[in-house]
Amino acid sequence: MDDIAVLIPCYNEDKTIEKVVSDFKRVLPDAVIYVYDNNSTDDTEKLAKKAGAIVRHEYQQGKGNVVRRMFQEIDAHCYILVDGDDTYPAESAAKMVKLVQEHNADMVVGDRLSSTYFEENKRPFHNIGNCLVRGMVSKLFHGSIRDIMTGYRAFSYRFVKTFPILSCRFEIETEMSIHAIDKRMQVENVIVPYRDRPEGSVSKLNTFLDGWSVIKTLIRLFRIYNPFAFFGIISIMLFLISLVMFVPVLITYIETGLVPRYPTLIVSGFLSVAAIQLAGIGISLQNMLHKNRQDFELELYHAEIQERTEKD
Template sequence: MDEIAVLIPCYNESKTITKVVSDWKKALPEAVIYVYDNNSSDQTAILARQAGAVVRQEYLQGKGNVIRRMFREIDAKAYLMVDGDDTYPAEFGREMVDRVLHRHADMVVGDRLSSTYFQENKRPFHNLGNSLVRKTINKLFKNDIKDIMTGYRAFSYNFVKTFPVLSKGFEIETEMSIHAVDKNMQVENVVIEYRDRPEGSESKLNTYSDGLKVLRTIARLYRNYKPLGFFSGFAFLLTVISTIFLIPVVITYARTGLVPNFPTLIVCGFVYMAAIISLFAGMLLSSIVQQDRQDFEIRLIACQYRYEQILRQDTSEQEP
């Protein structure tokens, strides 16, 4: 088991990868630097290996797929994930890792938004999107994570080995944040500096398509993690719509004793039934989610037991 594993997912980062690996070797000399190349068409893998990183390949395209592979293959006491584009300074890594090793944090978030992000980032819609996503998730999940979509994070062994990676692309950071909040894991924020990509280095993000993916991910995860809130909100919406169309029918019946709009009355009745079904579906799924949380705690205990076994094995092998 590594003491510290620095995880760097990369796709066509030949302009910056040598500097990134060198910076991390200086900042955390005891760490093992892993670069996972995701089908780069440039010299990213070669340059990373020359700089001293352990280079591995992930052939399924997408950052989520790379992180899934990393989390499966690497055992470490603390993990630090960082992008290969040289936007995150390495000098903040020590504090983030120490919070995992000494404060038992499960996830430490490198908070760009409280420092230089809005000044350094030259894409205004990215600024708007980050703020919108942060406010939405903190409101829906009642938390105070300062930067939902940062790629600079530290993790504990238990987080890495119990986190189910479902997203394939850049929405993976949003999924990590929601998972940690929902499972009541210890999340801490460290304010970091952010610098924009150096000249000649191109971002792989698409403002609009990736933004829509993130919003869809939030909706999907809210439905999965908070089904009672999701489906009761849907039931409330159906009830309001049905009531709006039903009121004129009721008023006409009260005045004349007649129901001239039977089709409207029938449709309203079916909409009310759909609202009731939606409410009960939310209640049923909420019970299932609660059971899953209990099962997760059992899986967490088993993961901790495995972690302690690995530590004991490493200690016995190191003894003369």
């Protein structure tokens, strides 16, 4: 088992990968540097090997697939995950590693948004999107993570080996953040300087497509991690619509003794039944979620035992 593993997912990053690997070898000389190439068509693999990295491959396209492969294959006491585009400084890694090794942090978040991100990043819609996602996570999940979508993080062994990765693309960062919040993992924020990509290096993000994917992921995770609130909100909305439709019919009946709008009454009744059913579904799923959280605590316990066994 490695002491520190630096994980760099890459797709066509030959303009920057050699510098990124060299910087981390300088800052963390005892770390093992892994570059996972995701079907690059340029010289990423050759330059990563030249700089001293161990190069492996993931042939399913998408960052989520790459991270999934990394977490499955590599065992380490501390992991650093960083993009290969040279937008994050290697100098911050030592502090992030220390928080994992000495302060029992499960995930350390490299917080760009509190430093130079909004000055350096030249894509205004990315800035808006990051703020939107941070606000949604804060409201929906009550988390204190200051940069939800950063690609610079450190992890403990137990986080990596108990994190079920479902996302295939760039939603992976959002999934990591919400998993850590929901499972009460110890999360630390470290402010890191951010620099925009150097000239000639091209972002693989599609602002609107990937932004919409992240929002869909947030909604999906809200349904999974807080089903009572998710289905409860829909239930209340349906009940209110039903009530709005029912009240005029009730008033007419009180005044005349007649029910002239049977279709309205029937639709109102169906909506009320649907609202009750959704509330019941939310309660049932919330109970199942509580059991899953109990099982997850046992998974953490077994992961810690496994790590201690590897150390001995």
